[in-house]
Amino acid sequence: MKESALSRENLLDQRRELMASLKYASFIQQAVLPHQRYMDNTLKDFFVLHKPRDIVSGDFYYCSRKEDYIVVAAGDCTGHGVPGALLSIMGVSFLNEILSIRGPVRSSRILNLLRERVMKALHQKGHELENKDAIDMALCVFNTKTSELQYSGANNPLYFIRKKVLTEIKADKMPVGINAIEENSFTNHTVQLKPGDNVYIFSDGYADQFGGSQNKKFKYGPFKELLIRISDRPMVKQYGELEHVIDTWRGSEEQVDDILIFGIKFI
Amino acid sequence: MQLVAFRIQNFRSVVDSGWQQLSHDNITSLIGQNESGKTSILEALKAYHDGNLIEDMLRSDLSLPEVTCRFNFQPSDIENRIDLKRLDPKIRKVIRSIEKISLKRHWEDDMDSHMVMGDELMEIYNETYDQIKKRELKVYENLKNLSRGIAASSKSVNKANDEFESTREKVASVKMRINEIKRTLRKFSGKDKKDELKKEMVLEKEMLEKLNEALEQKKTRLEEMQDILDALDEKHEASKKFETINNQIAETKEELVVAQDNLRVVLQMTGMYSTDKEQRAAEIKEEIYRTDIEKLKEEVHELQSERDIQLLSLEFVFEGLNHDSAIQAARKEIGFRNKFYSSRELAEEIFKILPDFELFEDFSSLLPNRIDLEDIIRANKRAEGYKAAINFLTITGLEYSFFQQPSSRILKQKIENLNGEITLNFQDFWRQKLGKNNKIKINFELSHYDYTNPEKSGKPYIEFWIKDEQERLYPKQRSRGVRWFLSFFLELKATAMDKSRRNKVLLIDEPGVSLHARAQEDVLTVFDDIKEQMQIIYTTHSPHLIDVNKLYRILAVQRAVEDDMKSETLIFSARSLKSATADTLSPIYSTMGARLSQQEIIKSFNNVIVKDLATYYFLKAIIELTGFEKECYFLPASGTKSIPMMVNILIGWGLDYVILNFGNSEERSMHENLRKALFDNKIDLANQQMMLMDECMDAEDLLSTIDFKKYVIQVREGITVRNSEYLKDNNYSRAVLASNFLQEVSSGKVSYKKLDDESRENLNRFTQRLTAMLK
Known part of the structure; x- marks a missing residue:
């Protein structure tokens, strides 16, 4: 009896230590994500709905300004929790490094360069038994002078809503990391933005959340409808509505994955 | 006895050279890239002769070196020089029946060495x-x-x-x-x-x-x-x-x-x-x-x-x-x-009756400004210029006892008299003008160190001067080319006066390195003149030191894995030159102007000089990919340093040319030097004939990383540096990759459509700039 009480106490101690360690790791992860004030100054009207499933998250968002360009991204690293978080920190660091290199600011180029770094860091060479971790990502580059939006996607699309009409720009079917057969250049899509246009980039966590009366996935159809319905509202309201809807949908079900939606309204 | 072949085992990068035959006409040329192992071969032969081995000559696995040389001989060569009573009858019989004999030098753990007979007699x-x-x-x-x-x-x-x-x-x-x-x-x-x-x-x-x-x-x-x-x-x-x-x-x-x-x-x-x-x-x-x-x-x-x-x-x-x-x-x-x-x-x-192997190298063989008499008396071979000084004394017929003359006035008078006699006539060897009549004198003087050099104060040294009609300068004040040629001349003269009657094998490392192209050709002429008196084995990168009509003289030296300095050194004889890489053979190609097998002919206009064959292949591929419409003839030099030589040739032939350089430091610096030298630093003028692609370090950087990986190196790993940097870091052969890439393009396996936006943009930008340069 005494022994089992002791071992339970040990387990509890270990759990407490683990939780403290994870909590601290989440501070570090938060620190590498863009600061609220920086984003406020850079983007004006936007929201980031980021709901990690665990203490640390495999989803991450990014925002940086270089000359006349604003680069934003929503990334989803394979897995969640600690492994995803480590990869996400790598992703943010690499993006910072890439934007410091001389050369044209182009969304496809950024993803191409990011993929090289991820592959190198994870020693991915296309061998059978090697690490296959990667990042799904939607990345946009806004030209503040010309109002041109560039978008490149690694498995994650971009939704663009103008006057309650949603346009989906499909992503390339490959991740930022080693691909199944071969790596190709990411496609560089461009859209001319107008005031009032809404742009959304996100991970798959929202649409894949189980819940509702029949405990099913939320799915992309209702997600798109929801975005269309709320698109004329200010971004802060949209954030509240999106959070409310998914919380209600989830009910008492467990959150299955990290959730990230990055919405930007062009003014 | 004539050295006819050698075999080197476990010496620096050479694991086993196999038997390498030397040229029958006594001049053998070792060609190959830097670090390919050419100098190691000369050093191995020198070590064969004097037995001296230093630790850095050992391979990393510390396997013990062996060098074997084979010689042509007449039985009488041996029988007249040794005690026949001590020759086993069976051995004597074999010696009488063979024409070549080999001797192997084998080193022990303690770096000591000994000679043993080669295979011909070892069986017995x-x-x-x-x-x-x-x-x-x-x-x-x-x-x-x-x-x-x-x-x-x-x-x-x-x-x-x-x-x-x-x-x-x-x-x-x-x-x-x-x-x-x-x-x-x-x-x-x-x-x-x-x-x-x-x-x-x-x-x-x-x-x-x-x-x-x-x-x-x-x-x-x-x-x-x-x-x-x-x-x-x-x-x-x-x-x-x-x-x-x-x-x-x-x-x-x-x-x-x-x-x-x-x-x-x-x-x-x-x-x-x-x-x-x-x-x-x-x-x-x-x-x-x-x-x-x-x-x-x-x-x-x-x-x-x-x-x-x-x-x-x-x-x-x-x-x-x-x-x-x-x-x-x-x-x-x-x-x-x-x-x-x-x-x-x-x-x-x-x-004892084998030829002497002499290594002619810069430190010991170039005439110094001065040498301590003590170094000569003590035969300190490590003193700078020792060998050149000894050569000089041999030629003048002096021994060190000459300097022991107690009266310094008499000694100085004797030296003055001698100085009048020491005139070297370069006319036969050196086509460049030197003074009015190509005659120079070497003066020497005996001096003593003064108080400014307290450690040697009062000690005697010999000082040398090179003098023509116009001026009297220390050897080091003369151009390196003159100093080299003069020292080489001293070596030849001294060798000719050697009374040992032993044949000589002269080993020369990079004889052309400090000489003008024409003087390099003069060196080749000198070699031809003296080849009856001595054998010559030399290393070179220079096309001017290769006689394209006598390619049998060539041994091509390269690494087993090209550009991998850790891989072993391989040697290809003239008969197997086709197995050597294009980079190794570039001096030959440069001598020929271009690879005749590819039917490249220099035209009267739109000749674009590029630094090397790899760049040539990449650019040819790019021209094919983009469907470039203008006529354009890329001419590869054998390295950035050879570009001026190519320019000279085209200028000499009165042909139009464009110099294309990429942004790496070597080419950028060459671009600037040529702009100064050819166009007096006038940028507008220079820009009509010089093109600097400064955003790319090398031609391969024109491709995006993705396309470079897919079509050039065919690997899938992440590359976070420039393509050119990646090739260097990983010791890839640019020439081989570029040549393969050109083949892929020519066969249609790689097309412009397949390239990504980044590559296309780069190529278009390049071709637009090139178009603007061409007629």
């Missing part, structure tokens, strides 16, 4: 060595059995002794009983009792007889056993002497190793001492260690000879001879064996 020597080896093995086997035998025999002696003693005790006991019976018989008179005692007496006597017999047998047995043990002990005594000598050898060798280590430390420090005094002290130490080493080596040699005698004597001891007689017999047999030259002795004798 090995037969004898194998027989001796077998006999020695038998002795070792017997020695092993000996200790076992002694143990067993001791046991047997003890046992026999115990049995003998036990029997003797029984005999004594029976004798005592008999005496007791006798006494009792005398005391008692009763008949019955007496009869009983008599009976017992008879029985005891019978017993005594039997025991006496047994005792005799035991004694004989014991003696026999003792004899056997004594015999074994005698052998054991003999083997102890052998062991003692072996121990002495081991101890002396240990001392030798210590002395060699000490010497190595001193040698490693050579040239690193800050003062002359420290340097001299180190030299004295070096001399002491060298003397010790010689002495210890002699001791080891003597001990080994004695050991051989002891070992052989043991064979005779085991056959039954006593030790003294065995020693006598062994001395006699070994004396008989030594009557004939061993492989090593014969090799050492023949080595």
Whole structure:
């Protein structure tokens, strides 16, 4: 009896230590994500709905300004929790490094360069038994002078809503990391933005959340409808509505994955 | 004797060169890229000649080097120079039947080396060595059995002794009983009792007889056993002497190793001492260690000879001879064996008549401004310019005793007189104008260091001057080209005056490196002029030092894995040049202007000079990919440094040209130098004929990383540096990759459509700029 009480106490101690360690790791992860004030100054009207499933998250968002360009991204690293978080920190660091290199600011180029770094860091060479971790990502580059939006996607699309009409720009079917057969250049899509246009980039966590009366996935159809319905509202309201809807949908079900939606309204 | 072939094993990057034939006309050229191993080959040949090996010549696995050289010879060459009585008749017969003979230098762990005969004679020597080896093995086997035998025999002696003693005790006991019976018989008179005692007496006597017999047998047995043990002990005594000598050898060798280590430390420090005094002290130490080493080596040699005698004597001891007689017999047999030259002795004798191998290199062979007289007197070969100074003294017929003239006034007068006579005529060799009539004088003077050089103050040195009609300058004030050629000329002159009558093999590392293109061609002419007097083996990158009509002179040297400096060095003879890489052969291609197999012809316009073949292939591929419409003829130089030479050729031929450079530091600097040299730094003018793609470090950077990975290197790993940087970092051969890429493009496997946006943009930008340059 005494022994089992002791071992339970040990387990509890270990759990407490683990939780403290994870909590601290989440501070570090938060620190590498863009600061609220920086984003406020850079983007004006936007929201980031980021709901990690665990203490640390495999989803991450990014925002940086270089000359006349604003680069934003929503990334989803394979897995969640600690492994995803480590990869996400790598992703943010690499993006910072890439934007410091001389050369044209182009969304496809950024993803191409990011993929090289991820592959190198994870020693991915296309061998059978090697690490296959990667990042799904939607990345946009806004030209503040010309109002041109560039978008490149690694498995994650971009939704663009103008006057309650949603346009989906499909992503390339490959991740930022080693691909199944071969790596190709990411496609560089461009859209001319107008005031009032809404742009959304996100991970798959929202649409894949189980819940509702029949405990099913939320799915992309209702997600798109929801975005269309709320698109004329200010971004802060949209954030509240999106959070409310998914919380209600989830009910008492467990959150299955990290959730990230990055919405930007062009003014 | 003429050197006809060599084989180098385990020397720096060379694992096994295989047999490499030298050119029959005495001039052999080693071509190849930097770090390919060309100089190592010259150093290996030099080490073959003088036996000197330094640690950095060893391979990383520390396998011991061997260099074997094969020579053409006449039997009389050998028979006239050696003691024929010492030549084994079987060996003599072989020598008379062959035309080539090879000698191998083999280095030991302690970096010491010795010569042995090559394969032609080794078979015969090995037969004898194998027989001796077998006999020695038998002795070792017997020695092993000996200790076992002694143990067993001791046991047997003890046992026999115990049995003998036990029997003797029984005999004594029976004798005592008999005496007791006798006494009792005398005391008692009763008949019955007496009869009983008599009976017992008879029985005891019978017993005594039997025991006496047994005792005799035991004694004989014991003696026999003792004899056997004594015999074994005698052998054991003999083997102890052998062991003692072996121990002495081991101890002396240990001392030798210590002395060699000490010497190595001193040698490693050579040239690193800050003062002359420290340097001299180190030299004295070096001399002491060298003397010790010689002495210890002699001791080891003597001990080994004695050991051989002891070992052989043991064979005779085991056959039954006593030790003294065995020693006598062994001395006699070994004396008989030594009557004939061993492989090593014969090799050492023949080595004396082999050609001298002289390495002409910058540090020692270029004429210095001055040299200390002490360095000449002490034959300090490590002094800068030592060899050139000695060459000079040889030519002038001076010996160092000349400088010991007590009266400095007379000495100075003598030097002045001599200076008037030392005129070197370059006209035959040097086409460049030097002074009015191409004649220069070398002056020399004897001076003494003054107080400004306190360590050497008062010590004499010889100072050299090169003088033409216009000026008198120190050798180092002259151009490096003149200094090189002059020093080379001194070497040739001195060699011609050498009275040893031994042939010479002159090893020259990069003779053209500091010479103008035309002077390089002059060097080649000199080689042709002197090839009857001496053999020449030289390394070069320069197309001017290659006679394209005599490609049989070439040995191409390259790494097994191109650009991988850790891979082994391979050598290709002229017959197998096609196996060498394009980079290795670039001096030949440059001499020919372009690869004739590809039908490249220089046109009168739109010739675009690029730095090398790899760039040429990449750009050809890009031109094909983009469907470039203008006529454009890329001309590859053999490296950035050769671009000016290509420009000169085109200017000389009156042909139009464009120089295309990429943004790496070497090409960028060449671009700037050429802009200054050709266009007086006028940018507008230069931009009409010079194009700098400064955003790309090399041609391969025109492709995006993705396309580069897919179509050039065909790997999938992440690359975070420029393509050109990646190739360098990973030791890829640009030329091979570029050539393959061009083939893929030509075969249609890679097309413009397949390239990504980044590559297309880069290529378009490049072709637009090129279009603007061309007519």
